[in-house]
Amino acid sequence: MRFxxxxxxxxxxxxxxxGILVVLLVWSLISLSGVVDPLFLPSPLAVWRAAGEQVQxxxxxxxxxxxxxxxxxxxxxxxxxxxxxxxAMGSNPLICRLLEPLLGLIRYMPAxxxxxxxxxxxxxxELPKVLLIxxxxxxxxxxxxxxxxxxxxxxxxxxxxxxxxxxxxxxxxVVAPYIAPQAIDAYRINxxxxxxxxxxxxxxxxxxGLGKRIxxxxxxxxxxxxxxxLIVIGLIGLLIDLGFRAVLRRSCRWAS
Amino acid sequence: xxxxxxxxxxxxxxxxxxxxxxxDISFSIKSGEFVALVGSSGSGKSTVMRLIAGLxxxxxxxxxxxxxxxxxxxSDRGMVFQKYSLxxxxxxxxxxxxxxSLQGLPRALVRERTAYFxxxxxxxxxxxxxxxxxxxxxxxxxxxxxxxxADPKVVLLDxxxxxxxxxxxxxxxxxxxQLWQRSGLTALLITHDLEEALLLAQRVHIMAPRPGRIVRxxxxxxxxxNLAHLRVSPPFLELREELVTTLRNLxxxxx
Numbered sequence: 425m426r427f428x429x430x431x432x433x434x435x436x437x438x439x440x441x442x443g444i445l446v447v448l449l450v451w452s453l454i455s456l457s458g459v460v461d462p463l464f465l466p467s468p469l470a471v472w473r474a475a476g477e478q479v480q481x482x483x484x485x486x487x488x489x490x491x492x493x494x495x496x497x498x499x500x501x502x503x504x505x506x507x508x509x510x511x512a513m514g515s516n517p518l519i520c521r522l523l524e525p526l527l528g529l530i531r532y533m534p535a536x537x538x539x540x541x542x543x544x545x546x547x548x549x550e551l552p553k554v555l556l557i558x559x560x561x562x563x564x565x566x567x568x569x570x571x572x573x574x575x576x577x578x579x580x581x582x583x584x585x586x587x588x589x590x591x592x593x594x595x596x597x598v599v600a601p602y603i604a605p606q607a608i609d610a611y612r613i614n615x616x617x618x619x620x621x622x623x624x625x626x627x628x629x630x631x632x633g634l635g636k637r638i639x640x641x642x643x644x645x646x647x648x649x650x651x652x653x654l655i656v657i658g659l660i661g662l663l664i665d666l667g668f669r670a671v672l673r674r675s676c677r678w679a680s
Numbered sequence: 681x682x683x684x685x686x687x688x689x690x691x692x693x694x695x696x697x698x699x700x701x702x703x704d705i706s707f708s709i710k711s712g713e714f715v716a717l718v719g720s721s722g723s724g725k726s727t728v729m730r731l732i733a734g735l736x737x738x739x740x741x742x743x744x745x746x747x748x749x750x751x752x753x754x755s756d757r758g759m760v761f762q763k764y765s766l767x768x769x770x771x772x773x774x775x776x777x778x779x780x781s782l783q784g785l786p787r788a789l790v791r792e793r794t795a796y797f798x799x800x801x802x803x804x805x806x807x808x809x810x811x812x813x814x815x816x817x818x819x820x821x822x823x824x825x826x827x828x829x830a831d832p833k834v835v836l837l838d839x840x841x842x843x844x845x846x847x848x849x850x851x852x853x854x855x856x857x858q859l860w861q862r863s864g865l866t867a868l869l870i871t872h873d874l875e876e877a878l879l880l881a882q883r884v885h886i887m888a889p890r891p892g893r894i895v896r897x898x899x900x901x902x903x904x905x906n907l908a909h910l911r912v913s914p915p916f917l918e919l920r921e922e923l924v925t926t927l928r929n930l931x932x933x934x935x
Contacts, residue, residue, distance in 0.1 A: 579765040586733055587779030587830045588755030597782070601769050678769040678810050 466648035471655070474648035483637065488656060490633040491622050494550065498557025499618045503611055506565035511595055511603075513566070514573020524570075527563045535560030535617075536624050543629065553625040560621045561614045568610035572603040605672060605679040612668035619661045681711040681746060681833045681866055683732070688741030690727055701727055703891040705741070709834060709868060714860050716869040716881035717894075720931055724892025725870045729836050732868070733759050745833060755783060758832030760823045762839040766811040772822045773798060773807040779830030797825040800863065801855075817848040821855070834866045841876070853879060854907050874923055878916065879907055886923065888930040895930060898923065 448468060454460055455467035462470065478484035513520045538559050542552035576599055584594045626635025634653050641649035673680065690702040702724045709715045717725045730736045732743055734753040743750040745757065758779075766775050777794040785793075798804045801821040811819055820840055827835050840856075841849045857880050860867055871877050877884045878900050886896040900919070902910060910916050 577764055579761045579763075580767060582733075582735055582753070583759065583761065583765045583826075584778075584782065585735065585753035586755070586757060586759040586832075586836075587826070588783045589779075593782055597778075598767065601767070604769075676769070678812065 463645060464647060466651060470648045471651040474646070475652045475656075478637075478649070478652060484652070484656065487632055487634045487637050488660065490630075491626065491635065491657075492660065494553045494625070494633070495557060495615075495618050495622045497550075498554040498622075499561060499611075499615060501554070502558045502562040502565055502614075502618075506562055506569055507600075507607060510566045510569025510607075511573050511599055514570040514576075515595060515599060520570065524567075527567055531563040531567065535621055539625065539628055548629045553622065553630070556625050557618045557621050561618050564614045564617070565610055568614070569603060569607050572606035572610070573599055576602050605676040608668060608672045608676070612665060612672070615664055615668065616661065619657070619664070623657060682708065682744075683834050683866075683868075684708040684742075684744050685728070685732065686742045686744070688728075688731060688738045688743060690724070690731060690736070691739050700891040702731075702738075703893045705892070705894055707885055707894065707897070709866060711866055712864050713883065714867045714869070714881045716871060716877035716884045717887060718871055718874050718877045718884055718927075719887030719892070720872055720889060720927065722889040722892075723887040724889070725872075725887050726838055727892065728887075729759075729838050729868070729870050732834075733757050733836055755779060755830045756833045758827035758830055758835045760820070760827050760835065760837045760840045763816070763819075763843040765823055766819055766826075768811050771808050771810055772803055772814065772818075775811070775822050776826045776829050779826060783830065793829055797829040800828070800859065801825040815848075816844050817852055820844070820852065824856070824859070828863070828865065834868060837867060837869045839871055840869075842871070842873075849876075850908075856880060857904065857907060874927065875911070875920055878902070878920055878923070879904075879910060884923075886927065888933075896923075896926060 451465075452468050455462065455465055466474075475484065478487075509523075513523055535556055538556060539552070542555055546552040546555065580598055580602065581594060584598050589598070622633070623635035623638070626633035627639045630636040634657050638650050638653040641647070641653065685708065686706050688702060688705045689700065691698045691700045693699055705728060707715070717728060719725045727736065731738050732750065734750050734757065737751075750757075767778065770778065773794050776797050777790050780790045780793060795804065795807075798807055801824060803818060803821055803825070806814060806818060806822075811822070814822065824835075824837075824840070837856075841852045844852060853876055856867075859865070860880070869877065869881055874884075878898075882900060884898045884900055885894045886898070887893065888895045898919070902916060902919075904910060
């Protein structure tokens with residue numbers, strides 16, 4: 425049910441910031457009232473100061489870069505391999521029959537459960553973290569792209585055939601552009617898991633990174649620093665999401 | 681150019697469940713001819729077209745283009761579908777250019793021919809528009825230009841105006857007829873609309889359903905100097921009436 429028609433709200437875009445503002449206000453009131461021990465709930469101001477300290481010490485930016493780099497490497501690998509494999513599975517029934525049960529099975533294995541194995545195989549460096557993100561997103565990316573390929577209209581493929589098109593050019597020039605919006609959207613959705621997994625990986629073992637910072641803060645009961653970590657993680661995730669949306673809008677004008 | 685369909689049958693499914701959808705179809709088209717296949721739904725007329733395009737294989741019989749039997753699709757047989765066949769991410773010009781670019785023609789030539797064929801269908805001003813920004817009739821004109829630009833020996837039109845409003849349909853029929861006269865293309869039109877077939881085609885094959893077969897062939901030797909006039913002229917209406925009755929009786933017998 426809709427209580428408000430769009431036209432009755434003069435600036436609907438204000439609602440989003442308004443929601444955030446309300447939460448900030450409630451948070452401030454609770455910490456000001458002194459009901460909750462500041463050790464458990466630091467005030468917004470304390471969190472802001474903690475963030476300032478971390479920025480000045482150069483930790484926050486270094487942590488963010490470390491985490492973003494892992495996500496980027498793992499996800500780029502996942503996205504780059506998922507595209508051709510998803511297209512192959514979606515367009516060739518034999519490949520699909522062969523791989524779909526396997527991928528469907530691995531997809532339901534929680535990626536964090538691979539961490540012990542990855543540490544045994546690759547130690548504590550960057551590689552196991554990047555691979556964790558790959559494992560956690562590759563199968564979803566592939567299966568979502570495969571589904572998109574299966575819904576490419578038959579007419580578009582048959583038209584290409586009657587225009588003199590053949591196998592590979594049809595995949596690259598008809599199938600790939602047609603599924604581009606869905607592929608970008610699949611990436612956007614699965615990026616959220618990549619971002620989750622990097623934090624999990626860093627909680628387990630890392631020298632730097634936003635997840636590492638949170639687990640260190642826990643050891644010293646620095647809830648203000650935990651809050652900083654959480655908020656920064658959320659903000660970066662939101663920015664990435666907005667980035668994907670912008671790419672989608674700009675590159676696939678035809679689909680909107 | 682000579683396209684011959686010789687004793688072609690098609691059944692779907694295997695063994696006992698096999699269903700015969702086309703039974704012993706034979707006809708041919710020569711260069712510059714405009715031929716139509718008319719039938720109600722279920723008469724297998726679209727299957728005939730898909731067989732000629734090479735998108736399906738006949739169960740029996742031979743389809744040959746200039747003596748060479750057809751195996752699979754190729755750019756010598758262009759096709760225009762009823763709808764949804766333009767590439768939505770390409771502009772009108774890119775759609776028209778697509779076949780030529782798939783065939784690896786030099787860029788300058790592709791550009792030149794694209795401009796030419798857009799002008800042939802009267803859409804030179806819409807070159808940079810996306811399909812969703814074009815009306816249904818304009819979209820079908822782009823599809824026709826795209827088929828022609830790939831330089832086919834015969835153009836297969838599968839209910840090309842079936843999704844359009846009646847008014848636009850009539851102007852598109854005029855457009856197609858004039859295009860055929862000017863460019864000397866060879867066309868095979870599939871339609872359920874008897875009037876459309878008689879109006880445009882010199883020869884009309886009438887198909888009956890279950891199984892699909894040609895039951896009658898009409899040489900529509902009419903004066904087409906003015907289509908709007910022809911539509912309401914007594915000889916045309918008489919012929920149409922007679923064939924409508926034929927079709928109706930066939931459907932009644934089949935069901």
